[in-house]
Amino acid sequence: MRNITMEKIAVTLLLITFILLPYPVASSPALINFQGVLKDATNQPITNTLPITFEIFIHETDGIPGGGIWQETHPGVSIIEGIYSVLLGSVNAGTLTPDLFSSDELWLEVTVDSEIMSPRQRITSVAYALNAGSIDGLDSTSFLSSTSGTMTGDLTVQGTLMAGGDKGLFINGTGKVGIGTSEPATQLDVEGGDIRTDGGMKFSYGSESCDNQIYTSSYGFDFLNFQSSDIRFATSETDCAALTRMVIKDDGKVGIGTREPATQLDVEGGDIRTDGGMKFSYGSESCDNLIYTSTNGFDFLNFQ
Numbered sequence: 001m002r003n004i005t006m007e008k009i010a011v012t013l014l015l016i017t018f019i020l021l022p023y024p025v026a027s028s029p030a031l032i033n034f035q036g037v038l039k040d041a042t043n044q045p046i047t048n049t050l051p052i053t054f055e056i057f058i059h060e061t062d063g064i065p066g067g068g069i070w071q072e073t074h075p076g077v078s079i080i081e082g083i084y085s086v087l088l089g090s091v092n093a094g095t096l097t098p099d100l101f102s103s104d105e106l107w108l109e110v111t112v113d114s115e116i117m118s119p120r121q122r123i124t125s126v127a128y129a130l131n132a133g134s135i136d137g138l139d140s141t142s143f144l145s146s147t148s149g150t151m152t153g154d155l156t157v158q159g160t161l162m163a164g165g166d167k168g169l170f171i172n173g174t175g176k177v178g179i180g181t182s183e184p185a186t187q188l189d190v191e192g193g194d195i196r197t198d199g200g201m202k203f204s205y206g207s208e209s210c211d212n213q214i215y216t217s218s219y220g221f222d223f224l225n226f227q228s229s230d231i232r233f234a235t236s237e238t239d240c241a242a243l244t245r246m247v248i249k250d251d252g253k254v255g256i257g258t259r260e261p262a263t264q265l266d267v268e269g270g271d272i273r274t275d276g277g278m279k280f281s282y283g284s285e286s287c288d289n290l291i292y293t294s295t296n297g298f299d300f301l302n303f304q
Contacts, residue, residue, distance in 0.1 A: 030096040032088040032123075038079055038112065045082025052077045053111040054088055058103045060120055065111065070100055167192065232259070 034054065038046045055068040072091050077084050089096040100106075107120040155161075161171040162182070170178040178184030180192035195201075231248040247255045255261030257268035272278075278293050 030089050030094060032096065033085070034088050034108075035083070035085045036110065037082045038084065039082055046079050047081055048079050049076050050079060050113045051075045052084070052086070052113075054086075055109045055111070056100065056123070057107045057109060057120060058105065060105070060107050060122070065109070065116065068109065070095060230259075 040046055051073060053065075053071065053073040055065065055072075056070040057063045057068040072088060072095070074086050074091055077086055106123040108123055109120045110117040157171075159173055160182075161169075163169045166182065167180050170182045170184065172178070172184065176184040176186065177188050179188075179190045181189055229250060232244045233246040234244045244259050245256070247259050247261065249255070249261060253261040253264055253266065255266045255268075257270060258266055
């Protein structure tokens with residue numbers, strides 16, 4: 001067995017971080033640059049090609065070879081005048097994953113040609129890699145994971161915010177919200193489904209008062225309220241003015257078949273039908289001055 005001593009080890013650890021960004025970036029190489037110096041028992045630098053095994057432990061002394069959290073063997077490492085250099089993670093590509101570096105302390109054990117070098121070397125960060133634990137001074141817990149996470153406070157997004165895939169929620173840069181569409185044409189654009197609420201729903205124009213408002217509520221009443229404007233009922237999605245079927249004027253007059261009722265009820269272009277009675281009276285609700293037609297088998301005129 002060779003009597004090899006390890007005089008110095010320099011470890012440069014480039015911390016691997018994955019941060020949710022709004023644009024794609026090149027992934028960091030999952031490699032650790034490791035350099036060491038080997039000398040024999042007479043303190044002379046070694047020149048040789050030897051297999052070297054590297055293993056990471058979470059404790060400085062506990063654990064046996066093969067019992068660490070990561071291991072890799074470089075079968076033929078060139079050692080020239082005692083100096084060698086390897087890239088950990090280059091043999092078993094993709095095994096140096098971020099979760100390996102979640103522990104507060106990590107220790108590297110080096111075995112040269114079956115001889116364990118002692119002591120283990122603690123893995124530390126280079127100066128600027130210390131910022132990998134934070135971004136611009138923010139702790140890593142301040143960022144959302146790409147798979148899950150909870151955020152408190154405000155979220156500012158430059159561009160479009162998307163949630164739920166192609167048929168989910170979209171908020172574009174102008175503040176328009178689309179549900180079921182990625183290109184909302186109005187302030188709120190819902191496509192492919194209904195809007196449901198277990199509370200009230202209010203559509204108002206202008207102030208938050210009851211003027212110019214359509215309101216449906218969970219309290220058992222609905223209403224339309226428009227101040228100084230008409231209420232029109234139409235059956236067209238393209239030209240409401242041309243196909244207005246009924247109108248309620250701001251003075252209370254109702255027009256059916258006409259947009260300009262001349263009387264309190266103005267019906268044009270058709271008949272009035274009822275399967276009950278019909279009463280036309282002038283004045284009070286008494287039988288004075290009454291024209292009455294009924295389903296009870298009699299009609300009468302009565303004028304006092």
